[in-house]
Amino acid sequence: MFLFPLYIATTPPPPPTYTWCVFEMIQVNTKEMISAAYGMGDVPANTDLQGLCQSFYTRDIRAEDKPLELVSSVGSQTTSNPDNFWIDNTWRRPLTEAEKEQYDCILNKSGGLALSNKVLDLMPVSPDSIRIPALMIAAIDSVNSPIMRYAAVVLYTTGLPVMLIAGLVKAWRLAKK
Numbered sequence: 001m002f003l004f005p006l007y008i009a010t011t012p013p014p015p016p017t018y019t020w021c022v023f024e025m026i027q028v029n030t031k032e033m034i035s036a037a038y039g040m041g042d043v044p045a046n047t048d049l050q051g052l053c054q055s056f057y058t059r060d061i062r063a064e065d066k067p068l069e070l071v072s073s074v075g076s077q078t079t080s081n082p083d084n085f086w087i088d089n090t091w092r093r094p095l096t097e098a099e100k101e102q103y104d105c106i107l108n109k110s111g112g113l114a115l116s117n118k119v120l121d122l123m124p125v126s127p128d129s130i131r132i133p134a135l136m137i138a139a140i141d142s143v144n145s146p147i148m149r150y151a152a153v154v155l156y157t158t159g160l161p162v163m164l165i166a167g168l169v170k171a172w173r174l175a176k177k
Contacts, residue, residue: 015079019043021053022074022089026106028067033099037089039082040075049075069106 019040027034040052053075061068078085140148
């Protein structure tokens, strides 16, 4: 009985858990693949890490209007040394020729791109080929429907610009009255 309190006092505390979002992105202007690890601080154990990372990307990275396009994101919790984790998951390198062809839609965005065969070929497997908000990509991936992927691509390449033009015309007509 006497040794039990001594044993409790000498038991080392569990190692701290670090939460990370690791993003793979393409820097369009330099044609580089970038992996960046961002520490998320103290996050409750039952947090949806994928949703957290998508929200972080949308709010903090995409909002800065940098020439970065998201390819993939992973949320993880680890007890390893945070400096080593950051070094292992943060790097940049030039895109290979195969990657340049694969991500041609990201690198060469234009109005005519919406109807190109390359975009149509990518639609069932990659809504990331155009700028779609990260939360919408997560929602599309959770449904796992080629029809939803197609609808998202059509919406963001055709529907959204048409609605924007219609809104501007309506505003102009109202201002003219």
